[in-house]
């Protein structure tokens with residue numbers, strides 16, 4: 001892309017166009033799928049695959065929360081770095097020959113558009129809730145895992161409104177279905193901001209998940225890899241130690257519901273990007289590149305740790 005691309009944020013149309021161009025620029029490495037389904041207001045939700053027909057998949061989804069603009073920007077940064085490095089940097093070349101990256105860059109297109117043309121601090125999707133004057137469902141409380149419990153709200157006016165049923169929203173349904181259609185997803189990240197955190201399961205209970213040791217080790221290594229770049233601390237903690245959530249995407253990624261056809265569960269993480277509160281959701285665009293730079297080695301570490309997948313607890317074991 002042009003050098004200036006990562007010096008600004010971009011709206012929905014520009015981001016879709018950018019991924020489409022990435023696929024044209026790297027035809028042997030990138031496949032652009034126009035849509036995994038349409039949002040409530042009829043916008044396409046694209047998917048982008050980066051890799052060379054590999055056995056394992058790493059799944060990323062971005063921009064589930066509309067106002068968290070750094071999420072979509074860092075996903076583009078990572079996608080671009082992977083492409084630029086293939087055939088030039090041995091570590092990335094080997095990785096992309098072993099692992100396919102699947103991006104769903106715009107999980108909440110309507111909400112994202114609204115942050116550009118309505119309310120910059122909008123979070124939810126744009127569902128018109130019957131019988132309420134408040135719009136929107138929090139997609140990160142709408143996934144089909146312990147839906148409707150603690151840390152979500154039945155009030156349509158709440159920022160954490162969980163919707164009328166598990167996966168009531170098309171954006172949730174399409175991302176769940178697309179995730180389930182991929183082969184051997186070994187790790188998945190739901191990208192958010194802000195607070196600089198690497199969050200592992202569970203959000204819904206204080207209990208350790210069966211892969212606690214492994215997921216906390218990998219989380220800490222991702223944190224170390226990030227810190228080595230610009231010195232920023234990303235705490236690696238269990239989701240519930242931030243606060244309880246139910247129906248969240250990353251708990252769903254790790255759940256039986258998401259992994260029915262896989263031998264192993266996907267290591268489901270939520271990453272909260274920069275900053276720690278000075279600018280919060282209004283992170284200046286000058287921080288896109290440094291934030292991407294510190295996440296790139298963390299993501300490589302996560303994808304490479306897949307070789308140790310045998311140490312994961314067997315899903316039905």
Ligand code: 0X9
Nearest residue numbers: 140192193203239245248250270
């Ligand atoms: O509350 C959320 O959905 C996430 N924080 S944010 O400020 N980006 O809205 C945190 C979710 C973490 N919990 C789980 N993933 N379970």
Ligand code: ZN
Nearest residue numbers: 065068192193
């Ligand atoms: Zn968020």
